Amino acid sequence: MGLPAVLVRKLGQMGITDPTPIQSHAIPHALNGHDVMGLAQTGTGKTAAFGLPLIAEMMEADDRPLPKAATSLILAPTRELANQIRDTLLPLVKDTPMKINVVVGGASIGPQIKRLEKGTHILVATPGRLLDLIDRRALRLDATRFLVLDEADQMLDMGFIHALRKIAALLAKERQTMLFSATMPKQMEEIAGSYLVNPKRVQVSPPGKAADKVSQAVHFIAKAEKPNLLIELLGAHKGELALVFGRTKHGSDKLARKLESAGFKVAAIHGNKSQGQRERALKAFRDGEVKVLVATDVAARGLDIPDVKHVYNFDLPNVPENYIHRIGRTARAGKDGAAIAFCAPDEMGELKDIQKVMGLSIPIASGRAWEELPDPKAKSNGGGGRGRGRPGGPGGGASAGKGPRRRRGGGGGAGRGKAA
Structure with missing residues (x-):
């Protein structure tokens, strides 16, 4: 060359x-x-x-x-x-x-x-x-x-x-x-x-295209049920590195504490952490001492840790392109990887934007797609806007989830199938 x-x-x-x-x-x-x-x-x-x-x-x-x-x-x-x-x-x-x-x-x-x-x-x-x-x-x-x-x-x-x-x-x-x-x-x-x-x-690849070897899936789930689902899915592969993306610094810290109390070796990185704290957390994750890293989008780019097997979008990003950067943390250097997204009722707008940018529909792992409702406030102001969601039904454009439906903890949302 x-x-x-x-x-x-x-x-x-x-x-x-x-x-x-x-x-x-x-x-x-x-x-x-x-x-x-x-x-x-x-x-x-x-x-x-x-x-x-x-x-x-x-x-x-x-x-x-x-x-x-x-x-x-x-x-x-x-x-x-x-x-x-x-x-x-x-x-x-x-x-x-x-x-x-x-x-x-x-x-x-x-x-x-x-x-x-x-x-x-x-x-x-x-x-x-x-x-x-x-x-x-x-x-x-x-x-x-x-x-x-x-x-x-x-x-x-x-x-x-x-x-x-x-x-x-x-x-x-x-x-x-x-x-x-x-x-x-x-x-x-x-x-x-x-x-x-x-x-x-x-x-060398169209903008908006994810790495070829990333398998993607989405769970439609009520917000309150997300931590329990994450704990269940992480428990199925305890020996493998998993990167979990949250939207806020406070929320990421809170989730890390919850995972730690559930028995996982976990660390968190975000903008409020000092450089030393971030470097120590990344080293522990890279060395396998910590198996779960909870991060905001500060970690969505540039982290080259070839052994990351799973990426969880605990919260969907506001910027759809960030989803691509997040899931690009797995399936690196020709390896396989899995990207799992959790979608609460108020995140349907973000999910639709992500799928539009990627030009594909993310396969459903469990639950049913939430039906987007107009935001009453936006309507009164003369705008459409993203709204809250409700479980999709006949005529609502919902997709059937895999496996039997079930509910947890009274969360008023779509149930989940067996964890894949």
Whole structure:
């Protein structure tokens, strides 16, 4: 593919001999100096797709970075993804003079400033902390020759649009830029226009497509019954790693405590946890000391833990694309995985949006589809809006669930079949 022999040898030592589709499409364009816009689902090897040509270009130039400058900058939306990018690239620069630094929020800024004083070859950063360092005159971007925006759509979801505009204005005009994303929301065109010049577009799977080896299913269940169902399903595979997604920080902590009291080894990560707490929880999960990790969408991207066998959407996400990113945490590196969604009456709107984005109907594991009702408040204001739900009935477009129906704890919802 035109990569330096030393890099090819390092890949061989890591057991990597064949490129993934996104790598085989993107790397040649990048090595030829083109800007690249890459669209690919999570878990397809995007980090190496931009990391390999970036390292190759800097090996060839063999320049020392200027003080307080970064020769190349990789922007990532979350601390976890930033750390993972560093961990993926470090083996590729081993035994070379190249320095890789990471700057993220939630960690002390003093040591980060110190590490940047002599300059760095590859800087991996979250947008907020990057701007903090620039404001403190600890970092300059006018000498940055290579730029990567990884998971750019999530940066938009997390409200980084204004930060990205500020960063764009500080960068050198003469540079090579690569943008990678799993989905292509409308605002992405503005970002692409600000950062990229005549980019080569590389797309290896349609936006909204989940990994092929993920089996999906949905349980229609009353909100109050969700914890009991989760405990039952987790109990069927206690020895396997499971990632459980909640919507709120408080709700995730509460659910983690409930699972712990039910006998599961569990940890929780979300935005209120310190960087140290998040790293310890992820390490325990990756090492198998903790079998269940409860997380908000802060963990929906960038977590490369190949042994995650099950993903549970305990709460359906408000942003439909986040469902795809969540379930992309399983079936990684060619392995199989299962994604189970719980849908309460007030989540039918979210489920419909998810299915629309994915272009498919998620198979029903138990219960019956809730019938969406107009929201009385929205109606009085002259709008339609999403409403509450009730169990579907004849004429209501309901689908029959598998197995016998049953009720639990007086929850007024659809019953569940036997856990698959």
